[in-house]
Amino acid sequence: MKVAFIGTGSMGSLLIEAFLRSGALHPHFICASNRSLQKAELLAKRHPGLRVTGSNAEAANGSQIVFLCVKPLDYPAVIQELAGVLDERQIVVSITSPVQIRMLEARIPSKVAKIIPSITHSALSGASLCIYGSRIQPEDRLLLEQLMSSISVPVAIRETETRIASDIASCGPAFIAFILQQWAEAAARHTGIGRAEAIVLGAEMLHGTGKLLTEGGFSPEELQRRVAVPGGVTAEGIAVLHSSLEHVFAGLIETTHRKYDEDLSKLDDLFGRRLLNGTADDEPD
Numbered sequence: 001m002k003v004a005f006i007g008t009g010s011m012g013s014l015l016i017e018a019f020l021r022s023g024a025l026h027p028h029f030i031c032a033s034n035r036s037l038q039k040a041e042l043l044a045k046r047h048p049g050l051r052v053t054g055s056n057a058e059a060a061n062g063s064q065i066v067f068l069c070v071k072p073l074d075y076p077a078v079i080q081e082l083a084g085v086l087d088e089r090q091i092v093v094s095i096t097s098p099v100q101i102r103m104l105e106a107r108i109p110s111k112v113a114k115i116i117p118s119i120t121h122s123a124l125s126g127a128s129l130c131i132y133g134s135r136i137q138p139e140d141r142l143l144l145e146q147l148m149s150s151i152s153v154p155v156a157i158r159e160t161e162t163r164i165a166s167d168i169a170s171c172g173p174a175f176i177a178f179i180l181q182q183w184a185e186a187a188a189r190h191t192g193i194g195r196a197e198a199i200v201l202g203a204e205m206l207h208g209t210g211k212l213l214t215e216g217g218f219s220p221e222e223l224q225r226r227v228a229v230p231g232g233v234t235a236e237g238i239a240v241l242h243s244s245l246e247h248v249f250a251g252l253i254e255t256t257h258r259k260y261d262e263d264l265s266k267l268d269d270l271f272g273r274r275l276l277n278g279t280a281d282d283e284p285d
């Protein structure tokens, strides 16, 4: 199976390397293109056999799956370039949350899916969020989920849930890393423990907690019950978190959703403008 990656920045490279490491893909079956060719060439150097081209159309041509790994505002240009070479048998996978499946289905003949990955896939873990367009058949879904399960746990979601699910699965590692950083810095400031030591302890704790919540079958509530004996230190700590965090997550969700809506409206404008300048037989959204 030939797979193309358009855009080999942070996430494009991470996906390629994770698929290679997992053994799901072989370098000879990957073709990558990127605006500045050096990034893709570095990948080819590290993985002999991986094909690199400066032309997005050439990369996509003949590939069964085409991953689009560019930033949202680069989509209209990339889609315009690819529209002429894509056909109805190919599966195009967008990894970007604000680009809507309807925007892509209106402009390309291919089957369209949206799969939001996470940096955790570089450790062959974490959930990938899968949203399927109207042309995706059960066998396409199986193929995509088989591929994604080599580096992650694929979870099918509705497109309307994309933002909140991405907040947790994809932005989550950055949010949790920020909390750990704050915690370690406070620990160092208030107790004299080394910041680096506190981070090692915290990282191991996160690793173990994640395992308990996944393969260990614990719910968050059970986990708290097992650690926090009534009247003990943990219970006192949870009471502090309870009162301090009460409004934090509502504010976080409000902020990410506001930014998402802004991105969506920019994209609608941009796709609309591309249409006016480009393909004449398309209808604006």
Ligand SMILES: NC(=O)c1ccc[n+]([C@@H]2O[C@H](COP(=O)([O-])OP(=O)(O)OC[C@H]3O[C@@H](n4cnc5c(N)ncnc54)[C@H](OP(=O)(O)O)[C@@H]3O)[C@@H](O)[C@H]2O)c1
Pocket: 006, 007, 008, 009, 010, 011, 012, 033, 034, 035, 036, 039, 056, 069, 070, 071, 072, 074, 077, 078, 095, 096, 097, 116, 117, 118, 119, 170
């Ligand atoms: N980072 C994450 O954790 C994460 C998680 C989930 C989803 N995503 C999504 O993944 C997408 C990419 O993010 P990223 O972090 O990988 O960004 P990035 O590091 O900036 O990578 C984007 C790549 O796209 C290339 N590019 C731009 N226009 C192009 C074009 N016309 N043709 C070919 N290549 C082009 C860029 O090339 P240049 O080298 O020339 O700039 C760059 O290498 C975003 O939409 C983001 O929302 C990211």
